[in-house]
Amino acid sequence: MVESIIKWRPQLIGIAIILAIYLLLATATQGGENSLFGFLLGGIALGFLINVKIRNVLINGVILALITGIVTIIILLIQIYINGLLSSYTTIGLIEALLTLLVYDIIAVLVGVVIGNVSRSEYLQSIKS
Numbered sequence: 001m002v003e004s005i006i007k008w009r010p011q012l013i014g015i016a017i018i019l020a021i022y023l024l025l026a027t028a029t030q031g032g033e034n035s036l037f038g039f040l041l042g043g044i045a046l047g048f049l050i051n052v053k054i055r056n057v058l059i060n061g062v063i064l065a066l067i068t069g070i071v072t073i074i075i076l077l078i079q080i081y082i083n084g085l086l087s088s089y090t091t092i093g094l095i096e097a098l099l100t101l102l103v104y105d106i107i108a109v110l111v112g113v114v115i116g117n118v119s120r121s122e123y124l125q126s127i128k129s
Helices: 008-029 036-049 054-082 091-128
Strands: none
Touching (some): 008 036, 036 091, 054 091
16 A cells, blocks of 8 residues: 555655755755755655656655755765854754754755646646647
């Protein structure tokens, strides 16, 4: 049952898109402040590639957001540590900021997944007519 819900090939494509855009923006802007764009595009790609019910698409979107969100948080923590800024954050403040970032990432992927799924259904309807 679980294998029919989770589509790993589109997940891997979405992960690759998100991480590529995140790493490009992280090196270009000295941080991943603009990474929500990558999460939105990865979600659109995932929603467009998966042709199932919207509930299953949203489940795939949450899985994509959690995987890539955790990876980007680890990259962000490494950047903070390398730059020597870890001591300037309190533990509670850092955890709160990272969890907030994870929630924003999940929301961006879910919006992208819905846009991608609606675009796919509109595309398929235009082909049929």
